[in-house]
Amino acid sequence: MMENHIPACSFVILGATGDLAARKLMPALFELHLMGALGPKTRIVGVSRQELSNEVFRERMEEALKEHSPKSFDEARWQELAPRLAFVQGNYDDPATYRALSGVLSRFDEEGAGGNRVFYLATPPSVFSAIVGGLQAAGLNGSKGWTRVVIEKPFGHDLKSAQRLNGLLNSAFDEEQVYRIDHYLGKETAQNIAVLRFANALFEPNWNSHYIDHVQITVAESMGIEDRASFYEEAGVLRDIIQNHVLQLATLVATEAPARYDARSVRDEKVKVLRAMRCARPEDTVKGQYAASGGMKGYLEEDGVHPRSRQGTYLAVEFSVENWRWAGVPFYVRSGKRLAKKASEIVLGFKTPPHVPFGQTVKPNALVLRLQPNEGISLRFNAKVPGGGLRIEQTSLDFTYDRGFSRANPDAYETLLLDVMRGDATLFMRADEIEAQWEMVAPLLDAWEEMTLLPYAAGSWGPKEADSFLAQAGRAWQLPG
Amino acid sequence: MMENHIPACSFVILGATGDLAARKLMPALFELHLMGALGPKTRIVGVSRQELSNEVFRERMEEALKEHSPKSFDEARWQELAPRLAFVQGNYDDPATYRALSGVLSRFDEEGAGGNRVFYLATPPSVFSAIVGGLQAAGLNGSKGWTRVVIEKPFGHDLKSAQRLNGLLNSAFDEEQVYRIDHYLGKETAQNIAVLRFANALFEPNWNSHYIDHVQITVAESMGIEDRASFYEEAGVLRDIIQNHVLQLATLVATEAPARYDARSVRDEKVKVLRAMRCARPEDTVKGQYAASGGMKGYLEEDGVHPRSRQGTYLAVEFSVENWRWAGVPFYVRSGKRLAKKASEIVLGFKTPPHVPFGQTVKPNALVLRLQPNEGISLRFNAKVPGGGLRIEQTSLDFTYDRGFSRANPDAYETLLLDVMRGDATLFMRADEIEAQWEMVAPLLDAWEEMTLLPYAAGSWGPKEADSFLAQAGRAWQLPG
Numbered sequence: 025m026m027e028n029h030i031p032a033c034s035f036v037i038l039g040a041t042g043d044l045a046a047r048k049l050m051p052a053l054f055e056l057h058l059m060g061a062l063g064p065k066t067r068i069v070g071v072s073r074q075e076l077s078n079e080v081f082r083e084r085m086e087e088a089l090k091e092h093s094p095k096s097f098d099e100a101r102w103q104e105l106a107p108r109l110a111f112v113q114g115n116y117d118d119p120a121t122y123r124a125l126s127g128v129l130s131r132f133d134e135e136g137a138g139g140n141r142v143f144y145l146a147t148p149p150s151v152f153s154a155i156v157g158g159l160q161a162a163g164l165n166g167s168k169g170w171t172r173v174v175i176e177k178p179f180g181h182d183l184k185s186a187q188r189l190n191g192l193l194n195s196a197f198d199e200e201q202v203y204r205i206d207h208y209l210g211k212e213t214a215q216n217i218a219v220l221r222f223a224n225a226l227f228e229p230n231w232n233s234h235y236i237d238h239v240q241i242t243v244a245e246s247m248g249i250e251d252r253a254s255f256y257e258e259a260g261v262l263r264d265i266i267q268n269h270v271l272q273l274a275t276l277v278a279t280e281a282p283a284r285y286d287a288r289s290v291r292d293e294k295v296k297v298l299r300a301m302r303c304a305r306p307e308d309t310v311k312g313q314y315a316a317s318g319g320m321k322g323y324l325e326e327d328g329v330h331p332r333s334r335q336g337t338y339l340a341v342e343f344s345v346e347n348w349r350w351a352g353v354p355f356y357v358r359s360g361k362r363l364a365k366k367a368s369e370i371v372l373g374f375k376t377p378p379h380v381p382f383g384q385t386v387k388p389n390a391l392v393l394r395l396q397p398n399e400g401i402s403l404r405f406n407a408k409v410p411g412g413g414l415r416i417e418q419t420s421l422d423f424t425y426d427r428g429f430s431r432a433n434p435d436a437y438e439t440l441l442l443d444v445m446r447g448d449a450t451l452f453m454r455a456d457e458i459e460a461q462w463e464m465v466a467p468l469l470d471a472w473e474e475m476t477l478l479p480y481a482a483g484s485w486g487p488k489e490a491d492s493f494l495a496q497a498g499r500a501w502q503l504p505g
Numbered sequence: 506m507m508e509n510h511i512p513a514c515s516f517v518i519l520g521a522t523g524d525l526a527a528r529k530l531m532p533a534l535f536e537l538h539l540m541g542a543l544g545p546k547t548r549i550v551g552v553s554r555q556e557l558s559n560e561v562f563r564e565r566m567e568e569a570l571k572e573h574s575p576k577s578f579d580e581a582r583w584q585e586l587a588p589r590l591a592f593v594q595g596n597y598d599d600p601a602t603y604r605a606l607s608g609v610l611s612r613f614d615e616e617g618a619g620g621n622r623v624f625y626l627a628t629p630p631s632v633f634s635a636i637v638g639g640l641q642a643a644g645l646n647g648s649k650g651w652t653r654v655v656i657e658k659p660f661g662h663d664l665k666s667a668q669r670l671n672g673l674l675n676s677a678f679d680e681e682q683v684y685r686i687d688h689y690l691g692k693e694t695a696q697n698i699a700v701l702r703f704a705n706a707l708f709e710p711n712w713n714s715h716y717i718d719h720v721q722i723t724v725a726e727s728m729g730i731e732d733r734a735s736f737y738e739e740a741g742v743l744r745d746i747i748q749n750h751v752l753q754l755a756t757l758v759a760t761e762a763p764a765r766y767d768a769r770s771v772r773d774e775k776v777k778v779l780r781a782m783r784c785a786r787p788e789d790t791v792k793g794q795y796a797a798s799g800g801m802k803g804y805l806e807e808d809g810v811h812p813r814s815r816q817g818t819y820l821a822v823e824f825s826v827e828n829w830r831w832a833g834v835p836f837y838v839r840s841g842k843r844l845a846k847k848a849s850e851i852v853l854g855f856k857t858p859p860h861v862p863f864g865q866t867v868k869p870n871a872l873v874l875r876l877q878p879n880e881g882i883s884l885r886f887n888a889k890v891p892g893g894g895l896r897i898e899q900t901s902l903d904f905t906y907d908r909g910f911s912r913a914n915p916d917a918y919e920t921l922l923l924d925v926m927r928g929d930a931t932l933f934m935r936a937d938e939i940e941a942q943w944e945m946v947a948p949l950l951d952a953w954e955e956m957t958l959l960p961y962a963a964g965s966w967g968p969k970e971a972d973s974f975l976a977q978a979g980r981a982w983q984l985p986g
Binding site for chain 1: 716764855867913
């Protein structure tokens with residue numbers, strides 16, 4: 025069992041004046057401070073092209089906390105943390121930036137950070153190369169303590185570019201120093217999948233093709249693309265959600281039991297199962313694009329979107345896992361923007377009982393893992409309806425985190441930043457894992473432009489073809505609850 | 506699926522002025538009337554030695570409803586039912602009683618009851634023989650419609666007496682006409698055991714010795730023997746609870762899947778598994794008797810109890826089920842009076858996972874079927890505690906009838922009387938089933954007098970020896986929740 029105690033370090037945010045730093049990183053670091061996980065010698069260093077003094081940077085971060093984490097903000101506790109923040113100004117392609125940073129870090133090392141350093145690349149991918157080169161040239165890729173580098177998706181935009189990015193990272197850092205974040209893996213419900221499967225004797229014997237009919241994964245967003253048109257026009261739903269978040273969830277469901285729950289064993293198993301996954305043919309997918317409805321703009325009307333863009337904002341796809349455990353069990357996954365509600369959930373649909381002695385048909389069991397909202401687990405089962413006669417209806421055994429545990433679910437970034445500082449890479453993606461994901465979706469990427477594009481009304485559950493897609497196989501999407 | 510509609514009949518209560526009629530039968534019949542299950546031609550006939558007019562009998566039954574079922578009582582609806590009640594006075598050993606009864610029934614037949622008759626023996630067993638003989642002599646063991654006879658436990662007090670009682674019943678009635686009531690089988694949670702097992706694909710594959718470590722059944726009463734000393738001095742906990750209710754519950758848990766859920770198939774399977782059950786040696790049981798505590802009398806101080814009585818008011822016993830499904834899985838059952846709370850529940854304790862990769866020990870899963878209070882199901886499983894690190898704790902997936910279904914659980918008697926009138930004997934015990942139960946407990950009955958008697962404090966969970974009994978095997982009783 026790991027403890028919350030972590031060694032002192034310098035936590036460097038490159039891109040410190042950006043959106044991610046304000047919305048996620050600073051609030052997570054402040055929460056860790058509140059719970060006593062950050063020691064008094066730990067320092068937070070912001071780096072950005074903007075010209076700011078230490079004082080102004082601290083004021084900016086205070087504003088960010090008040091805006092994005094108002095419930096947690098506490099003036100007195102902030103006054104403890106604020107003096108531990110420092111700022112370094114510079115361009116990412118200027119060696120002087122890294123020399124200045126190096127000087128600040130050396131001072132913090134002497135004051136107690138002990139040479140332990142995190143470099144968090146909260147910048148656009150376009151400057152990754154400059155940063156990695158700059159850190160290496162300044163000798164910041166190693167230290168007398170430990171040095172770790174954290175990067176955010178997108179990890180490339182296809183297999184080749186991902187390989188190049190991994191090559192770049194591995195030219196300066198050992199793979200053990202690299203922490204690739206997919207925040208979905210930091211969600212409690214995602215982490216709990218392994219515990220559910222491997223710390224309980226009841227589920228695992230049924231967790232295979234003998235008992236499971238199919239698996240469904242839904243990652244539905246109610247929002248449109250907001251102000252991210254330039255990113256989204258490049259990425260689409262396949263690169264934005266399916267290739268990473270959805271494949272990660274599928275992997276957690278499908279993986280074999282690791283011998284030990286550590287970074288190597290867990291990621292070995294994930295890579296193994298990713299390599300066993302095969303996409304259905306591109307013609308067996310449903311690609312959609314939201315159209316104006318109920319006062320909401322269509323994708324083509326969004327600012328910055330090409331008026332004849334064929335980018336997909338919805339995708340439903342079937343894939344298989346070609347190994348002994350999963351042979352013959354389809355995995356149906358779907359994701360989209362402007363869907364009826366924001367919901368992420370995994371459904372394991374069980375087979376119908378081989379023989380029902382009650383002279384009536386019954387619905388098959390389903391185990392529903394809800395990532396959001398209302399995080400929890402529901403096991404749909406059949407029970408007798410109270411009263412005379414024997415009438416069977418489906419009901420459920422339910423667990424929700426808020427009823428089951430007194431402690432609130434932390435934000436995924438809190439969990440993940442703590443893991444980085446603690447040196448636990450289990451919830452981060454290894455180079456070979458990223459590449460296996462791109463390899464898995466390569467047939468879809470190749471066909472992406474040519475795939476039929478089906479319009480769906482903003483606020484609906486996507487193109488109706490996605491329903492007939494499952495109905496053909498005698499199955500149906502479960503409405504996220 | 507069976508409907509609530511039932512044919513008209515004459516429902517005869519022998520012992521109509523007794524406690525059971527007032528507390529259970531009349532309230533159940535009135536509920537059935539309220540829900541429209543009793544047709545307008547159905548008649549209720551009370552028989553008793555007491556001299557009552559029809560009017561006074563109706564008044565008595567109205568009082569009984571107001572006392573025992575105040576929430577359901579409805580004056581207008583009672584005025585519909587009251588005229589359909591009639592009374593016949595007579596001694597059970599007097600042929601005139603049955604001639605009078607026959608006359609009343611013939612009249613009701615002509616008025617629409619169509620020759621359908623239920624004879625409910627709500628009398629002490631001492632008059633069963635006289636009643637069965639009287640009915641037969643008057644030709645009331647058959648009719649132009651259907652005739653059914655319902656009897657309450659005790660069904661004998663050992664194998665021999667049970668065989669004699671079955672012989673008596675079968676001398677006058679076909680076995681198909683005989684309905685032996687154990688009201689535990691009418692409880693929704695008991696009925697739901699078969700549905701849980703055989704209408705869900707998820708549980709049955711784990712429902713055997715490969716996955717289940719042991720089974721626990723607790724039937725705990727908080728009350729003492731009340732005013733039933735003369736009965737209890739004869740019966741004790743072994744005859745009162747273990748031999749019937751507890752064995753029935755064990756049977757529902759242990760039975761193989763019937764091909765059809767009908768009276769013959771279900772009871773064939775129950776008899777089969779009962780015959781596979783073997784009691785532990787009498788020296789491996791814990792027999793107790795409650796002693797005065799917390800202002801509560803001890804058993805020996807109760808009115809009507811012999812001051813040196815060695816009767817057991819508590820019994821914990823282990824038995825095995827010697828078949829492929831259950832070999833090596835101990836069934837631990839316990840029941841007692843004056844225990845800490847009133848609770849009936851079944852616990853299936855699963856084995857611990859073969860390998861836990863998280864570097865910590867975990868509790869085994871348990872499936873808890875609560876018969877009372879708070880009827881429902883809990884599946885205890887291990888989950889990750891929210892927050893940093895990976896700490897595992899046991900929590901549960903929960904189902905309760907009151908949240909799962911809008912309809913309230915009916916009283917067991919409502920269900921069972923409806924089944925009698927509808928001709929469904931699935932929830933009633935067949936002659937061979939009763940005899941198999943007595944055969945199963947015979948070794949304990951033989952040794953009962955000589956078994957060590959351990960005192961326990963009234964209001965406790967029984968003799969502490971019952972805990973060490975399980976602790977020796979590395980197990981523990983689960984506290985009913």
